[in-house]
Amino acid sequence: MASTSTWAGLRKNRAFYASIAPFFLVFLAFSIFPVAFSFYLGLSDWDGFSDPSFVGLANYTRALGDPVFQKAIWNTIYLWFWSTLFTVGLALALAVLINEYVLGGRTYFRLVFLLPLLVAPAIAAIILRVFFTSNGGLVNMLVGAVQGQPSYFNWIASETWIKPLVVLLVVWRWTGWHMVIFLAGLQSIPRDIYEAARMEGVSRWAIFSRITLPLLMPSIAFSIVMATLGGLQMFDEPYVLTQGQGGTNDSTTTLGMYLYATAFMQFDFGLGAAVSWYLFAAVVGFTLLSRVVNRRLGIS
Structure with a gap:
């Protein structure tokens, strides 16, 4: 029935x-x-042409034992931490300054700081290379003028400096986006609170630390979460800056670049799928952690 x-x-x-x-x-x-097929591939050995063969968890253990994968984890954490720190910090500072001292033309500032997002990563990398190329780069010209002799330092090939350059590229591209988020949060704070605090003689720093920051915490939390999710999956900036090579001795190879190289350059789709699930687990883990932290801080 x-x-x-x-x-x-x-x-x-x-x-x-x-x-x-x-x-x-x-x-x-x-x-x-x-999603289902990638899970199946993570348990298989497949080159994209022959029939897949079941290998169990071999791809997952093989990834953990690969020194390049281990280095990619460290590189991803390094680039995520410093790019998030500088991007969020600079965006917050700019938003506070614009909200406090710019009475008119805020739309203009939003447009100007969002322009880097319209620039393709490849073009942004070319611009950065103009500044840091070893032969005729503007930075080397400045260094040479200071030290009194020509400088031909290869910044892009340096294991020490290539990571900060990637961080610089990320900060340049994404600071404006986070600044717009903070500006929206700042403008939602009632002005009466600030006026009452000033009438009571509260200092600027006290107003910022005890009023602005607590009321802006939802925007800050959202910004950090978005920056972290982007940082864990970072691919465009290090890829285009190193022309897909990952820097000297894989110094800027991220998890996203390792996954791409493994699956689409080496045609080891099983290992690539296993790495994608590691990356998925990292994203889910951070998302759950951020929710727990936000609840304890009372952030909705």
């Missing part, structure tokens, strides 16, 4: 189900199937 009534309901509402069927078919084809 239940199955009969179910089929009767389906026939009665077939026009409705037919109208929503394309969405579920697309969702199944481009969301559910790729």
Whole structure:
């Protein structure tokens, strides 16, 4: 009886189900199937041409034992930490200054600081190379003028300096985006609170630390989460700056670059899928951690 009534309901509402069927078919084809297939590939050895062979957890253990993968983890953490620190810190400082001292033309400042996002990563890397190239770079010209002799230091090939250059590129591209978030948060704070604090003779630093920061914590938390999710999956900036080579001795190879090189250059799709699940676990782990921290801090 239940199955009969179910089929009767389906026939009665077939026009409705037919109208929503394309969405579920697309969702199944481009969301559910790729996830399920990547999980299957993580347990298989497949080069994209021959038949996959089941290897169990061998790809996961092989990734953990690969020195390049271990270095990619460290590089990702390094680039994520410093790029997030400088991007969020600089964006917060700029937002506070603009909100405090710029009375008109704030839309202009938003536009100017968002312009780097419109620049393709490849073009941004070329611009950075103009400054830091070893032969005729503007930075080397400045260093040579200071020390009194020409400088031909290869910043891009340096294991020490290539990471800060990637961080610089990330900060340049994304500071404006985070600044807009902070500006929106600052402008949502009632001005009456500031006026009352000034009438009581509260100092600027006390107003910032005891009023602005606590009320801006939801925006700061959101900004840190977004910067972290982007940092864990960082690919564009180090890839284009090192022209896909990962720097000298893989000094800027991130997890995203390692995954790309493994799957689409070495055609080891099983190992690439295993790395993607490690990356997925890191993103999920941080998301859950951020939710716990936000709840304890009382941030909605």
